[in-house]
Amino acid sequence: MNEADALDLVQFAIWTVLIASGPAVVVAMVVGVGIALVQALTQVQEITLTFVPKIVAILLTVALSGPFVGSQISSFTTVIFQRVQDGF
Template sequence: MNALDAMELAKAALILVLTIAGPMLIASLIVGVAIGLFQALTQIQETTLTFVPKLLVIGCVMLLSLPMIGSAMSNFTAQLSARIVSG
């Protein structure tokens, strides 16, 4: 494996990580901003208020995106094993 192959593999791995974690991070960000806005408007300063909604939303997003995550990981594994076999 030369440096170019290593760079391509690292790029593919980073894209895979973004594909897997991206939807959950974006959902968490949106819920956090919405709850922060709600707290600012109502002047409720409870620090634990954000945990339960974020946990529920991340769980739902994870369940909805599991087929996409499985497909992405399967494709990456197939590409990686093809590279290993080829050389």
């Protein structure tokens, strides 16, 4: 394996991580900004108000985007196994 192959694998791994974690991170950001806006408007500073909706939203997102994330990780795994089988 030369440097170009290693760099290609690292780049593919980083993109896979970004794509797999993207939906949950985006939903957490949107829900967090929405809750912060509501807290600023109503001046209700309850700690549990930030965590519970985020957890519910992230769990729903992970449940709905699970097949997509699984297919991305599966394709990455397939590429890695093919490279190992071909001897890099």
